[in-house]
Amino acid sequence: MQKVTIYVDHVDDASDFDFMQEWLKKWEGVVRVTDYSTGGWEHIWDLEGPEEAISEIPKDWHCSSKWATPEIFKK
Structure with a gap:
């Protein structure tokens, strides 16, 4: 299962x-x-799913987040 944060507006x-x-x-x-x-026009989802499903979402909608990329946020 993959974790991903998705942003669209x-x-x-x-x-x-x-x-x-x-x-x-x-x-x-x-x-x-x-x-x-x-925020009305902005939408953010933290998702977990199989590669087959996640691969259908355009890569440029993927975002860094504490959910999807926690290593970036570690002190």
């Missing part, structure tokens, strides 16, 4: 957010959402 275009909504439906029960936050 939909200020001018909701297609990335819509993709994630469909992706979450497709992988429901397989992928675990451990956290979700939104």
